[in-house]
Amino acid sequence: MACMRRAIIGVLLAFCSSAYAGDPQDFRMLTDAPITRDSPNSFEFLIADQFSYDGNIYRLPSSYDVTSVAGPSATRADGFNSATLGGNGRWFSDIQAVSLNFRAEDNHYMHNDSLDNVSGKGNLEWDWRLGTYWTGQVGVGYFRALSDFANTGYYARDIAQREDYFGNVRYQVGPHWAFYGGYIGADTSHTAVPEQQFNFRSSAGNAGIELATSSSNTVALDYRYTDATFPQGSVSSGTTFNSDYKEDTARILVKYVFSAATEIDAGAGYLKRDYPESAFATFSGDIWHVALQWEPTDQLQWILKGWRQLAAYIDTESNYFVSKGASLTPTWIATQTLKLSLSISRENHDYIGSSPSAIAFVSRRDKLTSGQVGLIYAPKDSVLFKLTCRYDKRDSTQALFQFNDTLATASVTYKIRP
Secondary structure (H helix, E strand, O other): HHHHHHHHHHHOOOOOOOOOOOOOOOOOOOOOOOOOOOOOOEEEEEEEEEEEOOOOOOOHHHHOEEEEEOOOOOOOOOOEEEEEEEEEEEEEEEOOEEEEEEEEEEEEEEEOOOOOOHHHHEEEEEEEEOOOOOEEEEEEEEEEEOOOOHHHHOOOOOOOEEEEEEEEEEEOOOOEEEEEEEEEEEEEEEEOOHHHHHHHHEEEEEEEEEEEEEOOEEEEHHHEEEEEHHHOOOOEEOEEEOOOEEEEEEEEEEEEEOOOOEEEEEEEEEEEEEOOOOOOEEEEEEEEEEEEEEEOOOEEEEEEEEEEEEEOOOOOOOEEEEEEEEEEEEEEEOOEEEEEEEEEEEEEEEEEEOOOOOOOOHOOOEEEEEEEEEEEEEEEEEEEEEEEEEEEEEEEOHHHHEEEEEEEEEEEEEEEEO
């Protein structure tokens, strides 16, 4: 029966063959998330199964022999199955809202079974309101997954785990002005001993003032301070160094609705980072982001994004780079049961002087090109079918980090509402 299922899914995936370089996780602090009660209290369990075919599991250049770095039984391409159990819930009262979602996935590879793992994620959030003027959120999050070989260069099983906890508060002074502030903490750890140099803890606080020029348009001034520590020092060429840093960020944030079909969300500012325990060159520079959303019809949406940010992947937190890029994502709701999507992006990564990659290789610069097509079919409220195919190509000044890959997936999800 299992062979039959793989054969059927294999036919569905035959149109593409694969790679995936996950986008960096975005844990930006929220300034406000208004309470909404457009649906009643609800809870649902879900059961899902997904088969994926990855054409370059270890994200290696085509000239590299996979067995020489990942072991004699390793294969470059492989299929793997992910069985998922999870749930989503929302509970509302007159002035309070609580949301919960969680997933647990059992992942098994057909050939590279040394990579078998259990992954998962979950979030619990309380959205509160006190009287007329005070609102806020308190929440925790959890994430666990196999580290991306494109980022780590460690070719064995390593599970990255992250816990996030946050709280923020907003005070509405009047119809136009509001003050807000918050805190977010994060702890990231790795199961593989060689990768524990990337274990990471951070604490960040922000504060700001917002002006609402209308019910949809806002301008805000925001300041954020971050204190990050790495319990184990990073190692390069046999030398241990301390990657702890302190960071100050000041930004202006703008949201503007041009019409019912068009809106923009943008921000620009300045970021300065210091490494007080090491003789690293400090980083300072401008950062910005802009997202333009256009919905010419109820069925069609276009999102165009551009950015320049200081970023890092969740599984290599001390390996920071300046990311500058753009993406375009059109989505078409063909019918009430069928949705099609396309996403293309181009991004440059310039690793800063304090990153282990830049230290080990003197300098490192990458160019990433990605494209993804997706199809979602929901014949019933309780059943969801999904197909995706993603292509990634990375060019780098360091040959080891160059690769191209295609990842194809097919999944079915069944929702149970008690």
